[in-house]
Amino acid sequence: MTEFTPEEISVLEKYVSDPAGDTFVLLDTLTGLKGALYARYSRAKGSLRQTLLKEFLKDGKLNLDHAADLVEKILNAFGDDSVGELEGAHLALERISNLLTKIVEDCRIGGSPIEQSTRYVFYDQRDAEGRYSYLRPEEIVRAGLLPQYEKDMDFIFDTYTTAMPKLIEFLKTLKSADKSSYAFKPNDKTKYRLAQLTDEEDIRKFKTTYTADIRSKACDIDRLLLPAATLTNVGLFGNGRYFTALITKLLSGELTEARERGVAAKHELSKVIPKYVKRGKENPYFKNIDRDMQVLPLVSLLAKKETTFLPTRPDNNPVVDLLVGNDLGLELSQIAHILYPYCPLSLLSIYTLLRETCNNEELEKVVRTYCGLDGRKNDNDPTGRRNRMGRSMEGCYPLTFDFVADFGIYRDLQRHRQLTQQRQLLNPHLGWVMSEEFEAIGMRQQYEECIGRSANLFETLKGACGPIVAQYAVLFAFKIRWYMGMNLREAQHLIELRTTKQGHPSYRKVCQLMHNELMQRLPRFAKFINCDHNTYYWSRAESEARQRAKES
Numbered sequence: 001m002t003e004f005t006p007e008e009i010s011v012l013e014k015y016v017s018d019p020a021g022d023t024f025v026l027l028d029t030l031t032g033l034k035g036a037l038y039a040r041y042s043r044a045k046g047s048l049r050q051t052l053l054k055e056f057l058k059d060g061k062l063n064l065d066h067a068a069d070l071v072e073k074i075l076n077a078f079g080d081d082s083v084g085e086l087e088g089a090h091l092a093l094e095r096i097s098n099l100l101t102k103i104v105e106d107c108r109i110g111g112s113p114i115e116q117s118t119r120y121v122f123y124d125q126r127d128a129e130g131r132y133s134y135l136r137p138e139e140i141v142r143a144g145l146l147p148q149y150e151k152d153m154d155f156i157f158d159t160y161t162t163a164m165p166k167l168i169e170f171l172k173t174l175k176s177a178d179k180s181s182y183a184f185k186p187n188d189k190t191k192y193r194l195a196q197l198t199d200e201e202d203i204r205k206f207k208t209t210y211t212a213d214i215r216s217k218a219c220d221i222d223r224l225l226l227p228a229a230t231l232t233n234v235g236l237f238g239n240g241r242y243f244t245a246l247i248t249k250l251l252s253g254e255l256t257e258a259r260e261r262g263v264a265a266k267h268e269l270s271k272v273i274p275k276y277v278k279r280g281k282e283n284p285y286f287k288n289i290d291r292d293m294q295v296l297p298l299v300s301l302l303a304k305k306e307t308t309f310l311p312t313r314p315d316n317n318p319v320v321d322l323l324v325g326n327d328l329g330l331e332l333s334q335i336a337h338i339l340y341p342y343c344p345l346s347l348l349s350i351y352t353l354l355r356e357t358c359n360n361e362e363l364e365k366v367v368r369t370y371c372g373l374d375g376r377k378n379d380n381d382p383t384g385r386r387n388r389m390g391r392s393m394e395g396c397y398p399l400t401f402d403f404v405a406d407f408g409i410y411r412d413l414q415r416h417r418q419l420t421q422q423r424q425l426l427n428p429h430l431g432w433v434m435s436e437e438f439e440a441i442g443m444r445q446q447y448e449e450c451i452g453r454s455a456n457l458f459e460t461l462k463g464a465c466g467p468i469v470a471q472y473a474v475l476f477a478f479k480i481r482w483y484m485g486m487n488l489r490e491a492q493h494l495i496e497l498r499t500t501k502q503g504h505p506s507y508r509k510v511c512q513l514m515h516n517e518l519m520q521r522l523p524r525f526a527k528f529i530n531c532d533h534n535t536y537y538w539s540r541a542e543s544e545a546r547q548r549a550k551e552s
Contacts, residue, residue: 004049011060012049019049032273035087035240036067071275084241085110089272091236091243091265097135098411099228099426099471100257107249108417110242115415116233118223118408118476119216119504119540123230124161132157134229137472138256143464149473152453153227156475159446160225166441167218175214175538182209182541184548205548212547216540220504221435223408224477225450228426240276243269247280252287254468285387289372293342296369298362302343302353310455314434318405318479318510322517323347325398329355335363337395338370340483341422344429347402347483394420397485401514406433408476409507413498418490423482426471428455430479433506451477491518492529499532502543508532 004012004019012019015030026034033056037048044051056063071083093104105113126132132154140149181191184205194210197203238246243265250262262280269277293299328336328351336351343350354363371389397420403410407426414421428451438447454475461470486494491514497503498511512533518526 003047004053008053011053011057015052016049024049030062032087033062033064033067035083035273035276036070038086039070039083068275072278081241084244084276085239087273087276088237088239089243089269091238091269092233093236093261093265094233095133095231096234096261097137097228097257097472098226098230098232099135100255100261101232101234102411102414102423103249103253103255103258104234104236104246105415107242107246111236111238111246113415114235118226118232118411119219122164122219123157123226124164133231134227135231135257135472137229137465137469139465139469140461140472143461145460145464148460149457152457152473153229155453156225156227156450159443159450160222162446163222163225163438163441163443164218166443167221167437168214170437170441171214171217177207177210180210180213180541182206182213182545182548184209184545186549188549205551209541209544209548212544213538213541216544217538220539221437224406224433224435224475225447226476227454227472228407228474228476229472240273243273243277244280247277248283249286251280251282252284254287254290254466283387285372286390289370289390292369293338296342296366298358298366299339299342302339302345302350305343305345305349305353310428310452311431314477315431315479316433318409318506318513319403320405320510320513320517321346321348321402322514322521323400323402324521325396330396332363333396334393335366337422337483338366338390338392340392341424344424344427344481346404346481347400391420391422395485398487399491399518400483400485401517402481402483403510404430404479404481405510406477406506407474407480409504409510410480410482411476412504412507413484413494413510414482416484416490416494418493419484419486421482421484423480425467426474426478426480427467428458428474428478430481432475432477432479434477450475454478488522488525495529495531501532501534501536502539505536505539508539 009019015027016024017027018024026037030037037052037056040051040055041048046054056067058066093100096104101113101115105115123133134153134157136146136149140146178194181193183189183191185192185202192202192206194203194206197206236246247262247266247269250258250265253259253262259282266277266280328348332351332354333347335354336347339350339354340347345353370392372387410423414423432451434444434447434451438444454473455478457473458470461473484494495511495515499508499515503511512531515526515529515531515533518529
């Protein structure tokens with residue numbers, strides 16, 4: 001028997017999916033108020049619907065002022081951060097650089113990103129003003145380097161654009177439509193050739209699958225020429241606490257692009273969940289730590305170990321090193337994790353140098369600087385309660401994989417969130433990769449010129465604007481160093497997911513190497529990880545065919 005009158009049920013139907021049952025969903029008519037309603041669960045004697053009727057409705061209409069006051073009191077005055085996780089929003093960040101997407105996607109907890117894929121989208125279009133789709137950063141404009149920047153970027157995008165149709169035609173010589181076969185019919189695993197089909201709809205689906213198969217392979221190859229400045233779109237769903245952290249991160253960043261997007265994101269989110277993002281603002285604590293870490297004498301010493309010449313030949317072999325929990329001493333290993341984002345060396349190399357050359361005073365200086373012990377309190381957070389130590393303090397997992405692989409691979413693997421990953425700055429000094437197809441279509445020389453132009457532009461921008469801004473010039477083909485710390489359960493998830501047949505061949509290879517490392521170090525567990533070690537040239541064929549079947 002329901003506890004509500006017919007009149008109350010009539011009102012509740014506007015706000016909950018089932019006004020009478022004990023299991024129900026809050027409808028979108030309560031957007032912006034859901035968190036406030038849930039916040040009353042811990043102290044209200046009655047049910048949520050009773051609270052809604054008594055406290056949030058006035059004359060049958062929502063009492064928005066009461067809800068706003070409640071959230072303000074609980075979230076911002078009392079500081080109950082968990083309430084910030086009870087309301088969410090969808091945020092779109094369009095025409096942002098690929099470099100900024102990595103900063104955005106560093107925020108892991110409470111948010112879910114989806115990004116425009118370089119595996120399906122061509123980046124050969126010009127806008128109404130004849131400009132390719134890449135960011136022209138304000139820092140480069142102010143430095144007077146925009147003409148040179150645009151000249152090199154246009155050459156790179158011209159090369160990408162020229163290569164795309166040539167790659168498609170070359171791939172068609174390897175896999176012609178009349179010799180291809182796809183299982184594109186629902187509940188039918190038979191692979192059909194084009195000549196076997198008579199139904200017009202079946203013929204259309206076959207041709208759509210074939211076109212997508214060839215196109216995705218061409219995109220996989222050609223994306224190596226895209227620079228980090230390439231514009232893309234990212235969609236985010238997150239709760240208020242996630243967006244507060246994201247806004248703070250963007251506003252506290254060194255890139256003008258990041259700060260501008262932080263301002264815009266807060267402005268737009270404030271239209272939907274204003275109280276939940278109110279605390280999102282620039283935080284000097286984080287900015288000062290980054291600044292102070294970059295000028296540490298020990299960081300400067302380690303930076304001198306960097307190789308600064310551009311390799312003249314491509315190297316398509318990624319590097320995957322595994323450190324198991326007890327390989328390194330805990331304290332020095334933790335300090336190595338702290339230094340990693342600021343130094344051009346592997347974790348093991350940093351650890352070895354610390355052990356062999358550093359005294360306790362130098363090590364103490366690193367820890368004190370990174371933890372910001374002299375600057376935890378500030379005007380934004382006078383108690384210092386929210387100024388936590390940085391992500392490097394999550395180091396020393398049971399498994400830590402240290403990678404050197406192309407930036408395109410990193411972009412794909414970075415979005416895994418049940419782990420800790422830290423990267424070093426993009427640069428051209430770790431080497432570059434090249435797909436053999438560029439040789440086959442007669443464009444190796446143009447490809448290598450793009451590599452050289454990108455590297456030279458990086459050095460020019462680094463000298464004028466600093467290494468962080470210079471990253472915009474770096475192509476996906478260049479290698480980046482990063483680590484991922486995880487447990488065995490996450491290793492299983494990542495390796496099994498990323499070695500499926502439809503995965504990009506490059507990141508499949510990296511994850512296969514991860515499994516090889518585990519088989520050597522922890523075979524008793526690694527043998528239960530289902531890693532596909534096969535090689536597939538046409539990796540998207542079956543996936544595209546299944547998509548046609550689902551569309552039926």
